[in-house]
Amino acid sequence: xxxxxxxxxxxxxxxxxxxxxxxxxxxxxxxxxxxxxxxxxxxxxxxxxxxxxxxxxxxxxxxxxxxxxxxxxxxxxxxxxxxxxxxxxxxxxxxxxxxxxxxxxxxxxxxxxxxxxxxxxxxxxxxxxxxxxxxxxxxxxxxxxxxxxxxxxxxxxxxxxxxxxxxxxxxxxxxxxxxxxxxxxxxxxxxxxxxxxxxxxxxxxxxxxxxxxxxxxxxxxxxxxxxxxxxxxxxxxxxxxxxxxxxxxxxxxxxxxxxxxxxxxxxxxxxxxxxxxxxxxxxxxxxxxxxxxxxxxxxxxxxxxxxxxxxxxxxxxxxxxxxxxxxxxxxxxxxxxxxxxxxxxxxxxxxxxxxxxxxxxxxxxxxxxxxxxxxxxxxxxxxxxxxxxxxxxxxxxxxxxxxxxxxxxxxxxxxxxxxxxxxxxxxxxxxxxxxxxxxxxxxxxxxxxxxxxxxxxxxxxxxxxxxxxxxxxxxxxxxxxxxxxxxxxxxxxxxxxxxx
Amino acid sequence: xxxxxxxxxxxxxxxxxxxxxxxxxxxxxxxxxxxxxxxxxxxxxxxxxxxxxxxxxxxxxxxxxxxxxxxxxxxxxxxxxxxxxxxxxxxxxxxxxxxxxxxxxxxxxxxxxxxxxxxxxxxxxxxxxxxxxxxxxxxxxxxxxxxxxxxxxxxxxxxxxxxxxxxxxxxxxxxxxxxxxxxxxxxxxxxxxxxxxxxxxxxxxxxxxxxxxxxxxxxxxxxxxxxxxxxxxxxxxxxxxxxxxxxxxxxxxxxxxxxxxxxxxxxxxxxxxxxxxxxxxxxxxxxxxxxxxxxxxxxxxxxxxxxxxxxxxxxxxxxxxxxxxxxxxxxxxxxxxxxxxxxxxxxxxxxxxxxxxxxxxxxxxxxxxxxxxxxxxxxxxxxxxxxxxxxxxxxxxxxxxxxxxxxxxxxxxxxxxxxxxxxxxxxxxxxxxxxxxxxxxxxxxxxxxxxxxxxxxxxxxxxxxxxxxxxxxxxxxxxxxxxx
Numbered sequence: 011x012x013x014x015x016x017x018x019x020x021x022x023x024x025x026x027x028x029x030x031x032x033x034x035x036x037x038x039x040x041x042x043x044x045x046x047x048x049x050x051x052x053x054x055x056x057x058x059x060x061x062x063x064x065x066x067x068x069x070x071x072x073x074x075x076x077x078x079x080x081x082x083x084x085x086x087x088x089x090x091x092x093x094x095x096x097x098x099x100x101x102x103x104x105x106x107x108x109x110x111x112x113x114x115x116x117x118x119x120x121x122x123x124x125x126x127x128x129x130x131x132x133x134x135x136x137x138x139x140x141x142x143x144x145x146x147x148x149x150x151x152x153x154x155x156x157x158x159x160x161x162x163x164x165x166x167x168x169x170x171x172x173x174x175x176x177x178x179x180x181x182x183x184x185x186x187x188x189x190x191x192x193x194x195x196x197x198x199x200x201x202x203x204x205x206x207x208x209x210x211x212x213x214x215x216x217x218x219x220x221x222x223x224x225x226x227x228x229x230x231x232x233x234x235x236x237x238x239x240x241x242x243x244x245x246x247x248x249x250x251x252x253x254x255x256x257x258x259x260x261x262x263x264x265x266x267x268x269x270x271x272x273x274x275x276x277x278x279x280x281x282x283x284x285x286x287x288x289x290x291x292x293x294x295x296x297x298x299x300x301x302x303x304x305x306x307x308x309x310x311x312x313x314x315x316x317x318x319x320x321x322x323x324x325x326x327x328x329x330x331x332x333x334x335x336x337x338x339x340x341x342x343x344x345x346x347x348x349x350x351x352x353x354x355x356x357x358x359x360x361x362x363x364x365x366x367x368x369x370x371x372x373x374x375x376x377x378x379x380x381x382x383x384x385x386x387x388x389x390x391x392x393x394x395x396x397x398x399x400x401x402x403x404x405x406x407x408x409x410x411x412x413x414x415x416x417x418x419x420x421x422x423x424x425x426x427x428x429x430x431x432x433x434x435x436x437x438x439x440x441x442x443x444x445x446x447x448x449x450x451x452x453x454x455x456x457x458x459x460x461x462x463x464x465x466x467x468x469x470x471x472x473x474x475x476x477x478x479x480x481x482x483x484x485x486x487x488x489x490x491x492x493x494x495x496x497x498x499x500x501x502x503x504x505x506x507x508x509x510x
Numbered sequence: 511x512x513x514x515x516x517x518x519x520x521x522x523x524x525x526x527x528x529x530x531x532x533x534x535x536x537x538x539x540x541x542x543x544x545x546x547x548x549x550x551x552x553x554x555x556x557x558x559x560x561x562x563x564x565x566x567x568x569x570x571x572x573x574x575x576x577x578x579x580x581x582x583x584x585x586x587x588x589x590x591x592x593x594x595x596x597x598x599x600x601x602x603x604x605x606x607x608x609x610x611x612x613x614x615x616x617x618x619x620x621x622x623x624x625x626x627x628x629x630x631x632x633x634x635x636x637x638x639x640x641x642x643x644x645x646x647x648x649x650x651x652x653x654x655x656x657x658x659x660x661x662x663x664x665x666x667x668x669x670x671x672x673x674x675x676x677x678x679x680x681x682x683x684x685x686x687x688x689x690x691x692x693x694x695x696x697x698x699x700x701x702x703x704x705x706x707x708x709x710x711x712x713x714x715x716x717x718x719x720x721x722x723x724x725x726x727x728x729x730x731x732x733x734x735x736x737x738x739x740x741x742x743x744x745x746x747x748x749x750x751x752x753x754x755x756x757x758x759x760x761x762x763x764x765x766x767x768x769x770x771x772x773x774x775x776x777x778x779x780x781x782x783x784x785x786x787x788x789x790x791x792x793x794x795x796x797x798x799x800x801x802x803x804x805x806x807x808x809x810x811x812x813x814x815x816x817x818x819x820x821x822x823x824x825x826x827x828x829x830x831x832x833x834x835x836x837x838x839x840x841x842x843x844x845x846x847x848x849x850x851x852x853x854x855x856x857x858x859x860x861x862x863x864x865x866x867x868x869x870x871x872x873x874x875x876x877x878x879x880x881x882x883x884x885x886x887x888x889x890x891x892x893x894x895x896x897x898x899x900x901x902x903x904x905x906x907x908x909x910x911x912x913x914x915x916x917x918x919x920x921x922x923x924x925x926x927x928x929x930x931x932x933x934x935x936x937x938x939x940x941x942x943x944x945x946x947x948x949x950x951x952x953x954x955x956x957x958x959x960x961x962x963x964x965x966x967x968x969x970x971x972x973x974x975x976x977x978x979x980x981x982x983x984x985x986x987x988x989x990x991x992x993x994x
Contacts, residue, residue: 024879065969073978095922106920111905113928190929202722209718212711212732214933217725235959242966279967289967364536377956386951388538390624393950398962401952404981405619407609408950413626414703418727420948433935435923438897438911441748441890447913451755452792452802454577466585466919 012180015172016144016187019115022169023142029112031090035083037137037166041130042079044165045072051161052126055153059125061292066246071127074404078131081406081423082138089138089427092436105438110431112140114190119181119204121195121218122150122294123250123344128218129158132193133171135426141191142170146184148196149177150294182207189213191430195252197342198415216419216429218252219412220342221369225255225399226359226385228376229264236375236397237271241279243399245326248291249346250298253371255399256343257332258350259359265350269312269328272348276313276326285316285323293322293345302345305338314346334362356381360388368392368414373399392416527685528700531628531655534682540625540653543602547595549650549679553643554591556678557584563670564639571638571664573805573836578760583639586919590644593921593938594651601651601942604951612980613961618953623946625653627703632694632717634708634731635663635807636763636859641731642671645706646684648941654704655683659697662690663807695720702726704945708765711930729934729944731765732927733857736906737878738768738888738914740777741871742896749890749912750784754792756888756914758841761804762861766886768914769858770847771865772874778845778865786828789841798831798838806837806860815839815860821852824864849877871896875903883907883929888914907931 027033045052049072056062056071082089092107116136120129129147136143145162147155159173174184185192185207194204195218208215227236244255260268280287293299299322306315306327314327324346332338332349339349353359363372372391376382382396392412393402402408406423421429449461539545557564561584568574568583605621629649633642642660649656658675660668672686687697698705698720707717708731721728740749757768773781789797797803806812816832822844829842839861847853847864854864868874878887887906889897897911907927910917918925918937926935936944961980964973 063967063969065967065971065974068974068978073981077981095920097922098920101920105911106923108924109901109909198725202725205722205725206719209715209722212714212718212730212930212933219725232956235956238966239962281968287967289969382953386622390947390949394952396951396953397956398952398954401614401617401954402950405608405610405614405952408619408621408952409948410950413947413949415725418725432905432928433924434906434928435908435917435925435935436901436911437909437913437917437920437923439913439916441745441892441912444748444751447752450581451751452575452577453794453800454575454802459577459580462581463585466581466589 012174012176012183013187015174016115016184016189018169019142019144019172022167023112023115028137028142028167028170029140031086034137034140035086037171038079038083038086038134040165041134041137042076042083044161045075045079045126045130048157048161051157052154055157056125056151058153059122059151060247060250060294061290062247063289063291065289066291070247071124074127075130075134078134078406078423078426082134082427085424086138089424090140093433101437101439103440103442105436107436109434109436110139110428111434113430113432114141116141116143116191116193116430117184117187117189118143118145119192119194119196120145120147121252122148123247123252125151125154126158128195132195132216132421132426132430135421135430136193137166137171138427139430141430144184144189145171145173146181147173147175149175191216193419193421193430194218201417216421217412217417218410218419218421219370219415219417220252220344221367221412221416222256222339222342223253223369223371223373223391224359224363224366225258225373226356226363226375227258227260227264227268228356228374228378228381229261231375231377233264233267233271237268238275238278239398240373240375241272241275241326244348245276245279245290245346248293248324249348250291250294250344251400253393253400253403254344255348255371255373256369257339258348259353259362260350261355262352265330265352268350269330272328273313280326284314284325285318285321290326293324296322298345299324302343302347305341305343305345306347307337309336309338356384360385363389368412368416370412370416371395371400371402390414525687525697525700527657527687528628528702531657531683531685535625535627535655539680540650540655540683543599546651546653547598549683550591550595550598550647552678553647553650554588554595556674557587557591557643560670560674563674564667567664567666567670568639570666571635572760572763572807574760575802575804577802578804582760583637587640587643587647589919590647590921590937590941594647594942597939598651601939613977614952614954616955616957618951620951622949622951623652623942624949626945626947628655628657629704629706629945630657630659630697630702632705632707632709633658633660634765635661636760636765638664638667639671641708645708645729645936645941645945648936649706649945650684651942652945654945656685657697657702658684658686659694660686660688662688704729706934706936706944707731714932729936730927730932731925731934731936732885732930732932733765733859734882734884734927734931735769735854735857736766736884736886736888737874738771738890739871739874739896739900740771740773740781740890741874742891742893744777744890744892746777746780746784747787750781750788752913753890754785754788754841756916757863758789758792758803758861759915761806761839762863763804763807763859764915766908766915766918767859768863768886768888769884770854771863772868772877773865774869775867778867781865782827782843782845785843789828793841797829797840798833803838803841806839809834809837811859812837812839815858815862818852818858818860819862822864823848823851824853829861871899875900878904883927883931885927885931886910886915886917905929 053064188211201217284290312330314325316325370392374385409420409425410422411420568579608619701724824844824847829840832839885907921938924935924940925937964977
């Protein structure tokens with residue numbers, strides 16, 4: 011079944027119908043209609059999957075998607091156009107450019123924590139780049155997966171963009187097929203398997219993985235605002251966000267105030283009983299519930315700690331003075347548990363972060379420019395937000411992705427388009443100017459060799475529009491100034507002119 | 511000593527060079543612009559001061575004519591070095607020109623380029639100098655530490671590199687490891703922050719499989735059968751010259767050499783005498799005697815080619831002779847080559863040129879699209895409609911109209927494959943980007959908390975409405991110049 015879907019997508023791609031820009035725009039607009047028309051059903055599915063509040067759904071899944079589609083529709087012609095490149099004097103009469111082209115059939119494997127955004131955002135880029143795509147939503151968010159399977163064929167070309175549902179064995183079967191690109195969002199264990207499967211076909215991959223995203227809080231910071239921002243980011247979607255602040259690093263002197271600040275904020279956000287708040291989520295399934303609870307074993311919570319297995323509910327929890335070797339610090343938590351690890355100063359914090367795998371995100375709260383600069387210069391991560399959390403994800407002009415164990419490749423906005431395109435280098439020469447070429451042909455002698463070397467060394471010239479406009483304006487201004495100077499000198503020399 | 515970025519996770523049995531380079535990278539030595547510039551200057555001196563040694567080594571390994579060594583190994587490396595040195599500062603600057611929405615209007619948004627860590631560069635034997643030095647230039651410019659693994663097939667060049675690199679470049683940051691397949695396999699068990707490989711598809715697969723457990727990103731510069739159309743109205747003499755130059759340069763052992771020709775019967779009949787004439791003017795009546803024709807790299811490769819030729823069902827119309835003692839194969843052209851021929855099963859990588867005849871451009875395009883995506887695609891034609899038809903209906907790593915190979919010499923163009931011909935690209939700035947990590951940074955101001963408040967629970971429809979408005983990327987805001 012999987013094989014047939016892939017085969018049909020390949021055949022559909024070969025017909026060439028996914029290439030014309032009008033077709034791509036039409037499909038994207040159709041996708042937009044699907045999201046806006048079916049908002050209610052999508053929100054219901056998410057509520058059933060993960061107890062997502064309808065506002066979180068809009069904010070985190072749908073608004074972002076709508077923005078991405080609108081951006082792609084308005085910019086597509088620009089993105090898909092040939093991109094000019096600097097030329098040397100030798101190639102001045104040639105056409106030199108980069109032509110973006112579709113890759114073919116892309117496999118998109120979605121995740122369960124934001125099943126719509128993380129599955130459909132890559133699809134937006136795949137469609138915009140002119141590819142066909144096989145979409146495999148996560149089976150853990152089963153209501154969303156089956157809703158997507160029934161909705162997508164009603165809005166998009168059924169052969170070019172099939173949805174394949176299923177579990178581990180269906181995914182493995184899919185990965186045995188050959189694709190032109192595989193886009194995977196999930197954890198690094200499966201990420202390795204995806205890369206291995208793709209390796210057999212020499213297929214490039216984009217892996218959006220995760221890790222433990224550290225959050226360093228400097229002692230001289232407005233804790234009130236910092237607590238609100240961190241609390242929001244940590245407990246939204248019940249902590250099940252790849253870029254959620256995983257743990258906090260701070261000096262012992264502010265730890266208690268921090269805990270109090272978070273406690274206050276939680277009260278404001280979810281009331282005294284988060285279990286009854288419509289805005290607080292649940293853990294996706296029993297297995298993950300057990301996993302997160304196991305991490306808490308042996309620790310007393312400073313805030314929260316309550317749970318209800320029947321509802322897969324874990325209260326927003328904060329744990330103080332967590333030792334670096336604790337289980338809580340060994341794997342990505344992906345749940346509403348926030349450990350605080352104390353460090354002696356910024357140096358200690360930087361050391362701590364660098365001893366661990368490169369994270370997907372890094373957060374720094376500080377009003378001290380030097381601290382911020384050091385953190386940026388002396389650590390690495392997929393992305394950074396200073397004085398807030400998660401926001402680097404929201405701007406589509408910033409490329410989003412990991413590094414090292416947190417992933418490879420980038421997307422969002424134009425970056426998805428580029429990631430799922432082949433940027434083909436093109437040089438179209440004329441058969442004229444053969445005189446220049448003669449020097450490179452055998453039989454060879456020292457004079458010819460010298461001439462070719464010289465010709466190869468010509469500097470590159472930027473023929474982009476921006477430079478052209480600058481050059482013309484600069485010339486006009488210079489000439490204008492020259493004329494003005496001449497007039498002034500003439501006037502100063504007392505020469506009268508009958509023209510005025 | 512400050513402990514900086516990088517993972518201090520040490521694998522058991524890590525190669526000692528790798529451990530040393532990791533420690534150096536963690537110290538931050540390779541990060542400052544001054545250091546990178548200094549190393550690039552030293553690499554420049556390495557090439558400039560040892561030209562004759564390089565030419566001699568290449569001649570020993572590949573019987574490479576001095577002219578080819580200078581053009582395609584030395585000068586191309588020097589050019590890339592000049593380009594990197596001149597542009598390093600610009601490349602290293604954080605990118606600030608980011609479109610923002612209302613919610614992020616007061617924030618500082620930028621993209622930093624950061625080094626990856628310790629990278630592995632595996633060279634190839636056909637251009638043993640530039641295929642390892644050009645990636646090295648990019649890796650140094652991007653601030654990484656590097657392990658170089660030159661091809662063991664070109665022993666003289668391998669030895670020269672092993673001797674010169676530690677002499678000119680910092681031994682703490684850059685190491686040359688020599689060895690064959692076994693040593694490479696064991697080296698690949700280690701974890702790198704990027705692997706850059708130039709070579710064959712079979713080895714590429716095993717490299718990717720070795721990289722997967724470590725989640726190491728990989729750049730693969732492979733090859734394939736690069737087709738060459740000669741179609742429509744064309745100055746056959748000029749086309750023949752450019753075709754012969756690109757085909758027989760380095761004895762056909764170039765990943766972007768035109769592998770085979772597609773043309774009509776009429777064109778073929780005009781082409782053959784033109785090729786004959788060109789070969790005479792290039793190499794004289796006996797190419798095996800003159801200084802300008804190279805040799806096949808090893809006996810094993812020579813036997814592979816001779817075997818391929820022998821099994822071919824095509825008709826040899828030019829050349830065809832070969833000589834085992836010096837691994838010589840004459841520039842050879844065959845016609846009437848069927849699609850399933852021995853010469854059409856794998857990349858030739860030698861001075862043998864099959865000509866396949868087609869009746870229409872569509873037939874040729876169909877044929878190409880049934881094969882794997884090639885590294886390069888060539889079209890010789892005076893008719894721009896022919897060029898654009900082929901361009902728009904095929905895919906390939908790169909494309910060159912009315913010439914061969916030269917598109918890879920422009921540092922402004924990314925050089926790389928697609929599909930079976932590779933993944934990733936380099937040359938010029940593209941190399942710098944390949945060996946860098948683009949880190950998206952957002953520095954939020956403490957102000958505008960009132961906009962932030964809209965996103966906090968308890969949620970409401972009212973807040974959502976405002977937030978929606980604030981987070982839309984306005985049309986025309988790409989230049990960052992939006993009026994609300």
